[in-house]
Amino acid sequence: MSGPERELLLEAFDSNWIAPLGPFVDRFERETCARIGSRAAAALSSGTAALHLALLALGVEKGDSVICSSFTFAASAYAISYIGAEPVFIDSDTESWNIDPDLLEEELHDCAIRGKLPKAAIIVDLYGQCADFDRILAICASYEIPVIEDAAEALGARYRDRNAGTLGTLSVLSFNGNKIITTSGGGMLLSDDETAIARVKKMSTQARDDAPHYQHSAVGYNYRMSNLLAAVGVGQLQSIDDRVERRRANFARYERMLGDMPGIRFMPEPSWSRSNRWLTCLTIDPLAFGASREEVRVALESENIESRPLWKPMHLQPVYQDCRMRGGRVSALLFERGLCLPSGSAMAEEDFERVERAIHRVPAVRAHK
Numbered sequence: 001m002s003g004p005e006r007e008l009l010l011e012a013f014d015s016n017w018i019a020p021l022g023p024f025v026d027r028f029e030r031e032t033c034a035r036i037g038s039r040a041a042a043a044l045s046s047g048t049a050a051l052h053l054a055l056l057a058l059g060v061e062k063g064d065s066v067i068c069s070s071f072t073f074a075a076s077a078y079a080i081s082y083i084g085a086e087p088v089f090i091d092s093d094t095e096s097w098n099i100d101p102d103l104l105e106e107e108l109h110d111c112a113i114r115g116k117l118p119k120a121a122i123i124v125d126l127y128g129q130c131a132d133f134d135r136i137l138a139i140c141a142s143y144e145i146p147v148i149e150d151a152a153e154a155l156g157a158r159y160r161d162r163n164a165g166t167l168g169t170l171s172v173l174s175f176n177g178n179k180i181i182t183t184s185g186g187g188m189l190l191s192d193d194e195t196a197i198a199r200v201k202k203m204s205t206q207a208r209d210d211a212p213h214y215q216h217s218a219v220g221y222n223y224r225m226s227n228l229l230a231a232v233g234v235g236q237l238q239s240i241d242d243r244v245e246r247r248r249a250n251f252a253r254y255e256r257m258l259g260d261m262p263g264i265r266f267m268p269e270p271s272w273s274r275s276n277r278w279l280t281c282l283t284i285d286p287l288a289f290g291a292s293r294e295e296v297r298v299a300l301e302s303e304n305i306e307s308r309p310l311w312k313p314m315h316l317q318p319v320y321q322d323c324r325m326r327g328g329r330v331s332a333l334l335f336e337r338g339l340c341l342p343s344g345s346a347m348a349e350e351d352f353e354r355v356e357r358a359i360h361r362v363p364a365v366r367a368h369k
């Protein structure tokens with residue numbers, strides 16, 4: 001928490017608007033829209049719920065196929081499975097680590113020839129870096145496929161002169177505990193299509209029709225954000241610029257102290273991207289570095305420093321092993337060699353020095369074994 005959240009939460013509490021919905025939900029939506037430049041938003045119980053409703057809003061049904069980045073957190077794909085649709089996974093490029101536009105184009109070309117195009121595409125902005133949206137939107141538009149931007153990790157990031165969260169037909173944010181700002185749990189669906197967002201708000205509140213009694217013409221969901229959590233979100237939103245600066249400073253700090261070590265490469269940032277550097281990510285070439293990613297991770301763990309492998313791609317997950325996949329070597333190698341370093345907004349100089357010393361020791365210790 002960064003300061004104003006406690007007072008805002010107490011204000012919501014004392015107003016007795018405890019139930020889902022209330023003035024803070026409207027305010028959180030309004031202020032998020034104003035911050036990133038979107039016309040409409042629905043605050044929801046999670047980013048996963050936002051993805052689910054995005055697919056439903058686009059009319060995705062059982063048996064349809066939906067494009068999805070393979071290199072992502074599983075929730076990006078789960079929503080496709082909830083509906084009984086089939087994910088079609090696409091590999092990453094080496095430039096941004098996000099979906100490879102060339103492979104996307106090849107896949108859609110082949111789908112068109114086979115006569116069955118996907119109903120939608122979920123494009124992920126991984127580790128706070130936007131995908132190459134100009135190219136992706138042009139490719140998808142030529143096949144009339146709507147794009148859902150999964151910007152769960154990317155609030156505060158930019159693509160050229162636009163903000164993450166405004167790049168898709170529909171865009172998803174997450175405020176889960178591990179994200180750059182948090183409401184402890186929560187998400188948001190954003191779009192310039194106000195009618196679609198109005199429909200999503202209805203779906204997310206049990207699909208109640210406009211009648212004095214309880215009338216329902218469709219199946220609904222209980223996916224709205226609570227007014228109490230929205231108050232926390234309003235407070236958190238005020239710190240987003242500061243957090244992005246601190247996360248970017250973390251990245252730069254790590255790059256200065258580890259960038260010269262052989263075999264270590266930091267997550268690239270293409271010229272069109274300004275990442276929020278949610279997590280500092282790097283890859284370790286075991287031959288050049290003298291130790292593997294896993295040896296580095298275990299060495300850090302033995303000094304009580306938590307680090308994590310990069311996301312395991314969806315096409316390598318047991319739950320999705322039978323799904324269609326285009327490419328796969330880039331994200332498989334990122335998983336094999338990639339590590340997320342401690343990246344909290346409150347990292348102190350001594351913390352960086354501890355991580356630095358621990359990593360510098362690994363190749364020498366291994367050579368002595």
Ligand SMILES: *Cc1c(COP(=O)(O)O)cnc(C)c1O
Nearest residue numbers: 046047048073075076152174176
């Ligand atoms: C966290 C995350 C989600 C899910 O958001 P929740 O709010 O945790 O449901 C979806 N996609 C990506 C890429 C994420 O990192």
